[in-house]
Amino acid sequence: MKNIYKFVVVLILMALVVGCTAPAPAPEPEPAKTEEPAPPAEDKPTEEVTEAPATEAPKEPIIIGSIQDLTGTASEAGKANAWGAEYAVKVINEQGGINGRMLEIITLDCKNDLNEGINAYRKLVDEEKVSAIIGPPLSNPASGWVDLSEEDEMPIVGHFMDEVVTTNPETGEVYPYMFLAEPGCASQSDAMAKYALEDLKLTKFATLYNTGNAFAKAHAIPFMDYVREHGGEVVAEETFTWADTDYSAQALKIANAAPEAVFLSDYVVQATTAYDALRDAGFEGVILGANTLSLPFANLVKNPVHDVYFLQNYDMLNKDQPCYDLHQAYMEDQKSEYPKANTAFGWDAVHVLVDAMKKAADPTNGPEVRDLLEKTTELPICHGNITIDPATHRPNNLGMFIADYDENNQIRILKYVLP
Numbered sequence: 181m182k183n184i185y186k187f188v189v190v191l192i193l194m195a196l197v198v199g200c201t202a203p204a205p206a207p208e209p210e211p212a213k214t215e216e217p218a219p220p221a222e223d224k225p226t227e228e229v230t231e232a233p234a235t236e237a238p239k240e241p242i243i244i245g246s247i248q249d250l251t252g253t254a255s256e257a258g259k260a261n262a263w264g265a266e267y268a269v270k271v272i273n274e275q276g277g278i279n280g281r282m283l284e285i286i287t288l289d290c291k292n293d294l295n296e297g298i299n300a301y302r303k304l305v306d307e308e309k310v311s312a313i314i315g316p317p318l319s320n321p322a323s324g325w326v327d328l329s330e331e332d333e334m335p336i337v338g339h340f341m342d343e344v345v346t347t348n349p350e351t352g353e354v355y356p357y358m359f360l361a362e363p364g365c366a367s368q369s370d371a372m373a374k375y376a377l378e379d380l381k382l383t384k385f386a387t388l389y390n391t392g393n394a395f396a397k398a399h400a401i402p403f404m405d406y407v408r409e410h411g412g413e414v415v416a417e418e419t420f421t422w423a424d425t426d427y428s429a430q431a432l433k434i435a436n437a438a439p440e441a442v443f444l445s446d447y448v449v450q451a452t453t454a455y456d457a458l459r460d461a462g463f464e465g466v467i468l469g470a471n472t473l474s475l476p477f478a479n480l481v482k483n484p485v486h487d488v489y490f491l492q493n494y495d496m497l498n499k500d501q502p503c504y505d506l507h508q509a510y511m512e513d514q515k516s517e518y519p520k521a522n523t524a525f526g527w528d529a530v531h532v533l534v535d536a537m538k539k540a541a542d543p544t545n546g547p548e549v550r551d552l553l554e555k556t557t558e559l560p561i562c563h564g565n566i567t568i569d570p571a572t573h574r575p576n577n578l579g580m581f582i583a584d585y586d587e588n589n590q591i592r593i594l595k596y597v598l599p
Contacts, residue, residue, distance in 0.1 A: 242282070243310045245313040249290055252289075254316075266526070290316060314337060314529045315337065322338060323340075325358070330355065341368065343365065345358055346358045354571060361563075367578075370402060371582070372580075373412075375597050387404060389445050391420075393446055418430035448472045455477075467488045471493060488584055490582075494507075497591065498593070554568060554570040581595070582594045
């Protein structure tokens with residue numbers, strides 16, 4: 181019993197102990213942390229979202245035409261003329277073109293023929309839609325554009341030296357859209373006659389020229405006029421036509437008249453035939469000539485070259501002269517042994533035209549470009565600083581070089597002559 185009693189007492193005591201022990205209070209929840217407000221963001225400049233600029237559409241090119249003799253009787257010079265014009269366009273485009281617009285040049289062949297020249301003109305104007313034309317150093321085909329250029333308001337700049345291509349021979353009025361970029365035939369012939377009279381001290385002269393060649397006739401007649409007006413004498417005036425290939429009869433008449441000098445003013449092919457005919461006829465005096473007696477003349481004649489004096493627009497072998505590099509570039513590109521003046525003819529004509537176009541509000545506007553061409557003043561070109569006389573559309577301030585050949589048939593510049 182005692183044992184049971186003790187067991188009961190133990191149970192009671194254990195129950196009391198458990199009942200008197202309070203349960204541990206649950207931990208109070210920590211107060212919720214309140215985040216401090218973030219400091220206000222610094223005011224940053226709003227970045228402007230700019231769209232990439234739209235690519236500007238390329239400007240329309242300015243198309244010009246070039247009419248040259250590429251296959252006719254003056255193709256030796258015509259091809260060089262075409263090369264010079266095209267090379268000028270290339271360089272101008274590399275320099276930014278005409279106020280950001282590129283130039284495009286289209287070259288057509290006139291075959292040194294009036295009708296072919298008109299056909300080429302019509303194709304350039306009607307089909308190719310050119311804004312201006314670079315003309316050849318040929319007066320015959322260029323004469324067919326006088327009226328057309330006015331009707332179409334088409335500026336034409338070239339080296340057609342016969343004055344009747346730029347001014348009306350009957351009225352003296354200027355043809356509005358025809359412009360010459362070198363001295364005219366009369367101006368050049370005056371320079372040669374002046375040199376012959378004053379420097380060579382010659383007094384008796386003869387001429388041999390093609391009456392069908394406007395270039396030749398426009399040189400020969402002013403030459404004779406200058407000689408007579410300045411105390412000289414013309415003892416013989418002989419002529420031939422395009423159909424003639426033998427000038428021996430004319431040459432014999434000249435030799436019998438015993439002039440001191442004979443003036444030849446035709447293209448190189450006819451000048452070669454004339455020179456050989458004169459030497460074969462026994463004439464041993466001085467031969468005077470237009471710039472067509474430059475190379476390759478000395479390499480084409482069969483008689484020895486001596487006492488030959490001729491006009492030159494440029495001193496092409498002098499490193500200190502304008503456009504020396506141009507002639508070197510031509511010779512390298514064309515594998516030529518000698519420079520050609522016509523390379524610079526094409527170059528000069530393009531630069532005269534482009535100078536006016538750059539000043540125009542609309543370089544494709546014919547009347548505006550024409551008006552600006554008339555105001556060309558002291559523009560540097562290969563020939564010098566050109567000023568266009570608005571009364572004639574020809575330069576009024578350019579002279580010519582006089583040249584001859586040395587013992588190796590190389591060109592030698594002698595003097596610069598103002599007419």
